[in-house]
Amino acid sequence: MNDVKSEVESVLARVKVPGGGTLLSEDLVRALVVEAGDVRFVIEAPSAEVAREMEPVRRAAEEALQGIPGVTSVRVAVTAHAAAPAPSLKMGGHMKPQAEPMRPEGVKAMIAIGSGKGGVGKSTVSSNLAVALARAGKRVGLLDADIHGPSQPRMFGVTKRPASPDGKRIEPLHAHGVTLMSVGAMLPEGKAVIWRGPMLMGALQQMLMQVNWGELDVLLIDLPPGTGDVQLTLGQKAPLTGAIVVSTPQDVALIDAQKALDAFGTLKVPLLGLIENMAVFTCPHCGKDSHIFGHGGVVAEAERLGVPLLAQLPIDLDTRLAGDAGTPVALGEGPMAEAYAGLAERLIRGGIV
Numbered sequence: 001m002n003d004v005k006s007e008v009e010s011v012l013a014r015v016k017v018p019g020g021g022t023l024l025s026e027d028l029v030r031a032l033v034v035e036a037g038d039v040r041f042v043i044e045a046p047s048a049e050v051a052r053e054m055e056p057v058r059r060a061a062e063e064a065l066q067g068i069p070g071v072t073s074v075r076v077a078v079t080a081h082a083a084a085p086a087p088s089l090k091m092g093g094h095m096k097p098q099a100e101p102m103r104p105e106g107v108k109a110m111i112a113i114g115s116g117k118g119g120v121g122k123s124t125v126s127s128n129l130a131v132a133l134a135r136a137g138k139r140v141g142l143l144d145a146d147i148h149g150p151s152q153p154r155m156f157g158v159t160k161r162p163a164s165p166d167g168k169r170i171e172p173l174h175a176h177g178v179t180l181m182s183v184g185a186m187l188p189e190g191k192a193v194i195w196r197g198p199m200l201m202g203a204l205q206q207m208l209m210q211v212n213w214g215e216l217d218v219l220l221i222d223l224p225p226g227t228g229d230v231q232l233t234l235g236q237k238a239p240l241t242g243a244i245v246v247s248t249p250q251d252v253a254l255i256d257a258q259k260a261l262d263a264f265g266t267l268k269v270p271l272l273g274l275i276e277n278m279a280v281f282t283c284p285h286c287g288k289d290s291h292i293f294g295h296g297g298v299v300a301e302a303e304r305l306g307v308p309l310l311a312q313l314p315i316d317l318d319t320r321l322a323g324d325a326g327t328p329v330a331l332g333e334g335p336m337a338e339a340y341a342g343l344a345e346r347l348i349r350g351g352i353v
């Protein structure tokens, strides 16, 4: 099946679109699913006008995909990215004085997922853990607090903007059994990067307290990398059940992870454990393991701190492809879905969720 999927992707990488580039290079494919010979996905055009030009592209893609051995049906839809205005709610600004801790009503546990360094897979781990916990029967929310690089909407394949009909409360999004909210989704594009500390903290307060999260067993918070204002505010104002730190075995990531661990320690946020991501790469051709980012560092750090090493996750092509396609790998079957199910189970058995 993976072979069919890679074949589908290489076909999509060759289907040309008006204005230059291909469906893949122009990042127009959403929610790609390849299941038992059935291929379906959405071509998302940036406007209704471009969507009209995509009709021949859709036909060309369908035709090319039908030619792949093992593909029995192909369904491709074209949608236009609704140039929806940002909700009328004003985002950011200084935090409002608040006596009670920042815990949304109805939310039982709050777990922050951090990393010292960017790009170590924190958002990938957060999305997959959220899906795995939902598959285990838990009511799960995921807040993407990585304001400078929100990636959860993409990882969950959602393009809709959250609505705020009354300009006061925000309706979260729902995908793959998870209640989802992203700070980035509330902002006009390109706006987030100019935000400074107080604005970020105001936005975070809104994300926690003005969103209709509903009844949740756990709210996972995907933090920005590093140890900045968002971490500080959360650690001080929100009653976090605990924090999980994701790191690769690479020295530089690990040194940064140690800073993140120190920060949670100083803020008295219980450390639930470490997750080693991209621990090993197993060559699909010869089956040999390569420790591309080094070996043993995260294990040693967990031992030094006396905290659990919650999971060791390999470098895995399906994880990357599934994340890009908006269908986290934990939704399917196979070793990675099992690894995430194991991680979810561990948190449930530990009474954390």
Ligand SMILES: Nc1ncnc2c1ncn2[C@@H]1O[C@H](COP(=O)(O)OP(=O)(O)OP(=O)(O)O)[C@@H](O)[C@H]1O
Pocket: 115, 117, 118, 119, 120, 121, 122, 123, 124, 125, 146, 149, 151, 224, 225, 277, 278, 313, 314, 315, 316, 317, 319, 320, 321, 323, 324
């Ligand atoms: N185990 C893995 N195997 C293969 N690819 C992975 C794995 N984990 C993450 N990736 C890929 O690495 C890239 C970075 O991952 P991700 O966005 O989750 O990192 P991050 O730590 O949240 O980064 P940032 O905080 O800078 O946004 C993504 O393309 C993701 O698909």
